[in-house]
Amino acid sequence: GAVVSQHPSRVICKSGTSVKIECRSLDFQATTMFWYRQFPKQSLMLMATSNEGSKATYEQGVEKDKFLINHASLTLSTLTVTSAHPEDSSFYICSARDTGGDEKLFFGSGTQLSVL
Amino acid sequence: EDQVTQSPEALRLQEGESSSLNCSYTVSGLRGLFWYRQDPGKGPEFLFTLYSAGEEKEKERLKATLTKKESFLHITAPKPEDSATYLCAVQVIQGAQKLVFGQGTRLTINP
Numbered sequence: 001g002a003v004v005s006q007h008p009s010r011v012i013c014k015s016g017t018s019v020k021i022e023c024r025s026l027d028f029q030a031t032t033m034f035w036y037r038q039f040p041k042q043s044l045m046l047m048a049t050s051n052e053g054s055k056a057t058y059e060q061g062v063e064k065d066k067f068l069i070n071h072a073s074l075t076l077s078t079l080t081v082t083s084a085h086p087e088d089s090s091f092y093i094c095s096a097r098d099t100g101g102d103e104k105l106f107f108g109s110g111t112q113l114s115v116l
Numbered sequence: 117e118d119q120v121t122q123s124p125e126a127l128r129l130q131e132g133e134s135s136s137l138n139c140s141y142t143v144s145g146l147r148g149l150f151w152y153r154q155d156p157g158k159g160p161e162f163l164f165t166l167y168s169a170g171e172e173k174e175k176e177r178l179k180a181t182l183t184k185k186e187s188f189l190h191i192t193a194p195k196p197e198d199s200a201t202y203l204c205a206v207q208v209i210q211g212a213q214k215l216v217f218g219q220g221t222r223l224t225i226n227p
Contacts, residue, residue, distance in 0.1 A: 006159070034214060043203060043219040044160070093159050097213065104150065105215060107159035 002028050004096050006108025013084055014116055021079045021111045023094030029074040030096035034105070035067075038091040050077040084115045118143040122204050122218035129225050132193045137221045139204030140186040149187050150215060151180050152203040160203055163189075194225045 003026040013019050023033055031052045036044040048069055049057040056069035066088075068080040077096075081088055091112050095105040119142045129135055141149065148167050152160035164173045166182040173180050177198065179190040189202055201222045205215040 004159075032213060041222075043217045044205075046214055046216075049214060091157075095159075104162050104165050106162065107152075110157065110159045112157065 002026075002096075002098055002106045004094065004106045004108040006094050006111055008111060009109060010112045010114075012114045012116065015085050016083055019081045019084055019113060021081075021092055021094070021113075023077045023079070023096070023108050025075045025096045025098075025106075028096075028098040030077075030098065031074060033071060033077040033094055033096045035069065035077075035079050036093045036095065038093060038110075040091075044093060047079075081113065084113070086115045089113055089115045118206065118208055118216050120204055120206055120216050120218035122202075122221050124221060125219065126222040127224070129191075129194055129223070131195060131225055131227050134190070134192045134194070136191070137189040137202055137204075137223070138186060139189070139218055141204075141206050142185075143206050143208050143216075145209035147207040147209045149182055150205045150207065151187070151189055152205065154201045154203055154220070156201075163202075191223070194223075196225045196227050199223055199225045 005024045007022050033050040035047045038044050046059050047062045050069045050071040052071045058064045071077040091110050093110045094108045097105050121140050123138045148165050150165050151163040154160045164180040169184045171182050177192050181188045201220045203220045204218040207215050
């Protein structure tokens, strides 16, 4: 099946620093990728929809200046958490849909962000 | 507002004890309903997609069914390796192809 690679799997950073998370579709093209965050024992909450070659669409309540999304190619989207604070600590997961395939989403393995 | 509710929140079964997980939904227009499995610290793994009421899909010990208001994930004679969180998600006709997830059911199968 299709593979979505997400890096890093875990990052620990100091408060005030910025962290970049990469999401790559390895064997298919994805014009749209999605970024979710997940708190312990809770479900996935959609943060934003990343569109190749255009601006991302953010969900209500998500700060676009804090969570910068870049989708520069059909196989790569990045999420940058700027000036991270402890409350940004969470599990971030990206997903992608094969542009030439059916409706199912493939998910990355997630990134556990811990801000000290 | 589109909503997805899963029950129970957690379920403990003995190995071989069959059961069902429920996913009820209220959406403006259903495009598809998805079931995923998620292990701790990992991203969700795709299991099934259902598109219309009456549809059923099977994979090993799992069987998913769909009605106009809910979906069930039936687990037959489960094994300890089936322990995971099972997530249900709906894709609505409007809304840029995004998925709305339920809160999940944490399933534990005791040997």
